[in-house]
Amino acid sequence: MSVIEQEDVRGGKAVFKEISADDDDIQPTVIESLCMNCYENGSTRLLLTKIPFFKEIIISSFTCAHCNWSNTEIQSAGRIQDQGVTYTLRVRSKEDLNREVVKADSATTRIPELDFEIPAYTQKGSLSTIEGLLDRAAAGLEQEQPLRKATAPEVAEKIDEFIDKLKKLKDVESEFTLVIDDPSGNSFVENPHAPQKDEALTVSHYKRTPQQDVQLGIKAEEDVEEEEGEKPGNDINTLRNEVLMFNTNCPECNAPASTNMKLVQIPHFKEVIIMATNCDSCGHRTNEVKSGGATEALGTRITLHLTDPSDMSRDLLKSETCSVLIPELEFELGMAALGGKFTTLEGLLKDIKDLVVSKNPFICGDSGTSDRAEKLELFGKKIDRIIAGEMDVHIILDDPAGNSYLQNVYAPDPDPEMKVEKYERTFQQNEDLGLNDMKTEAYQDESVDS
Template sequence: MSQKLFPEIRTVADETEKRADKENETVESTAEDDDRPVQEIESLCMRCGEQGVTRLLLTSIPFFREVVVMSFRCESCGFQNNEIQQAGEIRPEGTVYTVRVLSRDDLNRQVVKSATGTIEIPEFELTIPASHGQLTTIEGFIRDTVSDLSADQPLRRIQNEAAYKKIQTIIDGFKEILADEDDEDEDTTGEVKAPRRASEKDAPMRPFTVRLDDPSGNSFIEFVDSMADPKWNMRTYHRTKQQNIDLGLINPYEEEAPPPRADAQGAGENAEGVENDEIFIFPGTCSSCGHAINTLMKKVNIPYFKEVFIMSTNCDKCGYRDNEVKSGGAISLRGKRITLKVEDSEDLSRDILKSESCGLEIPEIELVLQAGTLGGRFTTLEGILDQVYEELSEKVFTDARRGDDKFEEFLGKLKAVKSVDQPFTVILDDPLANSYLQNLYAPDPDPNMKIETYDRTWEQNEELGLNDMKVEGYEEDAVKESGKQEAPTTQS
C-alpha cells in the first residue's frame, strides 16, 4: 500500500514522461485521471482572489521517507508557491545534517527541509529559521535565499544602513557562488537562454558548510554514493522539553515535579554523601553570552570502575552547551592503557568514559588525539567517534585548502571506522587511570580488550603537577610555617 500511494520519485518522473507523449489525445478515461501521479485541485489564490491550481504529488525519496509535494500556481497574477509536508510520523530523535560544499558538484545535493528544520551557513553567519517545508537542492536554496533577502534591500538601505550592508555582503557572496554573471558574458547573440546550473560553470567558488537541524527528524540532505561520503555527516540527538512543546508532543501547562534541591553548599561539604539519583544545581554565568545559567551535577557509579561526577551546562539564550566528566576517586598510583579490537557494530554501543587526561588513538587511520582533546566525556564509542569527526571536520575544514585530497581521504577513512567497514583498534591511554571502556563480558575478561597498567614517567608527573604535590607529612610543614609567622619580633 505504501509503494502504491508513495512511489519513488524516479518512478513518478518516468510515468510523467510517458504521459507527456499522450498530450495530443483529447479524450481520457476517468480511470486514467485517477492514476495520474500528480493530482490537480482548483484553489483560491490568496494574492488576487482568482482561482488557481494546486498540484499534489505523493512520493518516496530514496534513503529517506514518504513526503507530499505541493505546488500552487495562479495564471491570473502569476503567483506560485511550492511546499513539502511529511507524510510520516515524528521521529524519536532530532537530526543534524552537515555537508561541506567544497566543489560545484556539491551544489546538486538534494535538500528536504521540513517546516521545523533550521538551515545554518556559518561562513556567512546566516541562519534561516523554521518556516515552510521545501524540496530543493543546495543551489536552489541559495537562489531562494538571494531572492528573499534582495526583496527588501532598498527599504533597508533607507531605514537601517548597517543591516543593509551586512545583508548585502551575504547576497554578494551567494552571487559569487551562483556565478550568473558568466552567463551574461557568454551570451553575445542577444537570445534569451535558460540560465545554466551553477554546478556546470567553471568559476572559482568559496567553500562553505550547510548545517540542517530538525528536532522532528524529518529533514534530509543527500549523500553521494553511500553514507561513507566524507563531506556528509548525520548526527542524532535527544530533544529538549521546549522542542517537544514546539512539536506538540507534550502539554506545556502540565505541572512538573518539584525541582531537585539546589544546595551547592551541601554538595561541597561531603561528596561521599551524594546519592546517585540526586541532581545538584549550581548557578553561574554563560561563558558565551554572559546570561545567568545553571550547571547540573550528578553522581554516577560505573560498574566495575569507580564513581564519577557528570556536569552539564545548557544556555537557553544562545544555545551554548557543555558536558564534562570528573573522577570522584583518589589519584591512581599508576597509569592505565586500554586497547580494544572493534570487530562489529555491536562494539560501538560500549560505554566509554574519556577523562581530560586521556589520549585516544586509532592506528589504522593514523588518528592520534592528545590528552585534553574534547575534554571529559561519558558517552558510547559511537558517540565519541561522532564527536571526533565533527570536531576535526569543522576545525580542519576551516584551514584546509579547497580540494585538499588528503583531508577528504582522511575523513573517508574516519567515516569507514564509524560504520565498522573493517576491524580497527581503539587505544585509550590515561596516566591518571580515570578512563573506562565497557567490558561486555564483565565480570569475566573481555577477549577483545586488553588492559595494561604502567608507572608514570617523571615528565608525565610534572605535566600533571604531581611532582610538587605532597600528600604525606604536610602537617609538619604547616606547623613550621605557622611557627614562623607567630615568632615574636625584637624591638630596638
C-alpha cells in the same frame, strides 16, 4: 496501522504510494486556491507519495494562470524522530554545492561566516541542493527590495551588499560553513562518499528541549510546566528486579505499542538498560540499549582483529556515543547513527550493511547514480565476506564515554586478538558529551555564598 497501510474508504487504495514509473494510478489531487500574488484563483496540486528507503512526503505545487506565479514545496508526512539532528558541512568546492538536501520547515539554517541565519518555520520544507538553498535565501532577501529602496534606501543598500556576498558563496572562492539544525530530525544532507566517512560533514544527534517539543506540537506548554515542577524519585532496586512497561508508538507504523524496559548486569562490565518495543499492528520489533551508569573518567577504544568466523558470535554493547571503524574498508560509522545496541558482532555488521546499502535514500530513483549504486553494492559484498570470515580486518569501537563493550571469550584471561585502550578525552569530545559545563561538586556551597 500506519498512514501508508491505511486504506481509503472510497477507493480501497493506500493513501501514500511509492513512486513508480509503471504505475499509472498515481494522480495528484487538484484544489482551487487563492493566488497570494494577484489574488485571483489558481490551482494547487497535492501528491501524497513515499520516497523509497526514506519516508512519506506531501508534494504540493501551485500555479496561477492569471499572473503565471508558481510555487512548490514538500512536507514530511512521517513521524517526528526521537532525537533532533544537526548537520555541519564545510563547503570546500563547487562539487559540494551539488549535495542534495532535505530541509524540513522546522529546521534552522546558518552560515556563521556571514552571521546569517534562516529561522525555523520561516520557509517551507524543500528538497533541493546546497546551491538551491543559497539561491532561495537570496531570492527571499530580494523579494522586498523595491519597497525598501523607496522607504529606506540605506537599509536596501546594505541588503544588496549582503545579497552579493551570499551569491559569491556559489563561486566557493573560500571555504564556508553551512549548519542545518532540525529538532524534528527529518532533515538530511547527502554524503556523496558513502559508505566512507565524509570528512567535510559532521552529523550530531541531540535530545530536544521541552521548549522545542512545544514548538513541534509534541507537548503542551502546561504539560512542560508540570514536568519541570515535578521531582521524581525512582527506586533503583525496583528497576533491577522488575520488567517495566510503558506505552509508546511504533517507530515503523506509528500505531500504539508497548515498550519493555529492564536493568541488566553484563558480566565483567556494568549495568545497562535494555528497552524492547514490539508492535502488534505491523509486527515491527526493535531494541535499544542505554548505559545504566555514569560517564567514565576515560574514553575506551576496543580493537578486535577478526581471525575466525566464530568471532561473529561475540556479544557486543554499542552505546549511543560509540563510533565504529573498519580501517581496511576506510569506513567509519559516527556516534548515534545506529543508536545503542546490545547484539553480536555479526548483528552489528548486518545493521551497518542495512543502514548504508538497503536503507540509503540516495541510491534509487532520480537521486541514484550507477557509480554510487555500484560502490555501495561492492561495500555490501565486502561486509558479507567479513561475516563469512573471508576477509582479514579489524573492528574498532571508539567510545569517548567509555560505555561500550565487546566480549572477551578468554575472560578472565586477556584476549590475544583484542586490544582495549583507555584515553583522555579531548576538549571537543567533552563538549559533545556536555561535560565541560557540568558541575557536580560544591555547587550547593557556591549557591549559598551567592
